[in-house]
Amino acid sequence: MPKVKAKRQSVSLDMTAMCDVAFLLLTFFMLTAKFKPEEAVTITPPSSISEKALPANAGFLTVSVGPEGGIFLGTDDKLAKDAMLERMANRMGIAITPEMQKNYNASELVGYPAGAMRQVLGMKPSDVKAQGLMKGIPCDSANNELFLWVSYAKIANPALQVAIKGDANSNYKVFNQIVGTLQEQNINKFQLVTSPEGKPQ
Numbered sequence: 001m002p003k004v005k006a007k008r009q010s011v012s013l014d015m016t017a018m019c020d021v022a023f024l025l026l027t028f029f030m031l032t033a034k035f036k037p038e039e040a041v042t043i044t045p046p047s048s049i050s051e052k053a054l055p056a057n058a059g060f061l062t063v064s065v066g067p068e069g070g071i072f073l074g075t076d077d078k079l080a081k082d083a084m085l086e087r088m089a090n091r092m093g094i095a096i097t098p099e100m101q102k103n104y105n106a107s108e109l110v111g112y113p114a115g116a117m118r119q120v121l122g123m124k125p126s127d128v129k130a131q132g133l134m135k136g137i138p139c140d141s142a143n144n145e146l147f148l149w150v151s152y153a154k155i156a157n158p159a160l161q162v163a164i165k166g167d168a169n170s171n172y173k174v175f176n177q178i179v180g181t182l183q184e185q186n187i188n189k190f191q192l193v194t195s196p197e198g199k200p201q
Helices: 016-032 078-092 098-106 114-121 125-130 145-156 172-184
Strands: 060-065 071-075 161-166 191-193
Touching: 060 145, 060 172, 071 078, 071 145, 078 098, 078 114, 078 145, 098 114, 145 172, 161 172
Parallel strands: 060 161, 161 191
Antiparallel strands: 060 071
16 A cells, blocks of 8 residues: 655744844844944064963953053053052152043053153043153153053052063064063063964964
8 A cells, every 4th residue: 555645745934923032133233332442552472383362350450561662551450450540650750630530431551650640640541642741651660660660560469460562663672671670579470462363283
């Protein structure tokens, strides 16, 4: 006796609910996304074949060197960042207003002499960059303000790890000054930030 074949029926799916969910997610991400703030200085680090990434959960104090040799300091630890501002402002006799605190928090990097702190913090970060006031933190034998900024951050959080991010075209002498400043504070272990490069075949 021949087998009776069941008649094939096309499957229909109602995609209306899925489209609604997709548009809701898209709207949510568009409304909650934060724009990346404009960089105070553009740094192109040298390339290397190292595959080791910086730990994502560890607090870092990053010393950056611009292409013209300017030194900039940033940290992802809010407690250390606030402590740096408070201690340096006390040292310079500057009373920090809420507006100055807001401008400081909006900037990712510190990159100016302490004497210009009142002027720089009184302006928005975009205006500071436009007027060319982000010239770098002094770090020489006559005036080593980088030593102060780093020490204030380490006092607030001794567990902060240090990373140095330098531009490929910056001067080696600046790196030497930075390493010397770190060693003066018994910081002998730090990371060097580089751009990834494929291993040679």
